[in-house]
Amino acid sequence: MTRTAWLGAALLASGCALHQPAAEPASLEQQVLAAERAFAASMATRDLAAFESFLADEAVFFNGEQALRGRAAVLAHWARYFEDKQAPFSWAPDQVVVLASGDLALSTGPVRDPQGRTVARFNSIWRRETDGRWRVVFDKGSPLAQ
Secondary structure, three states: OOHHHHHHHHHHHHHHHHOOOOOOHHHHHHHHHHHHHHHHHHHHOOOHHHHHHOEEEEEEEEEOOEEEEOHHHHHHHHHHHHOOOOOOOEEOOOEEEEOOOOOEEEEEEEEEOOOOOEEEEEEEEEEEOOOOOEEEEEEEEEEOOO
């Protein structure tokens, strides 16, 4: 085999080793549901460090029309929501959809005030990172339709 053929075979083999095949869609949806529920639990338990662990380094969270770009910016803004003993809101997923590639997912569901009234909906895009963990890359809330 020529040097070029060996190099081509090695590159092909390394590319195959880096790409993880997607798991079954239902299994991936369960993984994202679990991640989203644990993410929401970080607010309920007032655990900012746990909240941070679900953020991708390049996460983008919308604050009205303004986009908070990067983990540090998101944390700087969201830290205020972790200051009081009682969470100012809660959320829970009611729908998760994962791409066939198994790398991106959408989670959405109601946002509730402390009295349990639905006040908005959240929409989060999750990415499966190289370590296999799902982390939020985009997050945007939407007011309820009138």
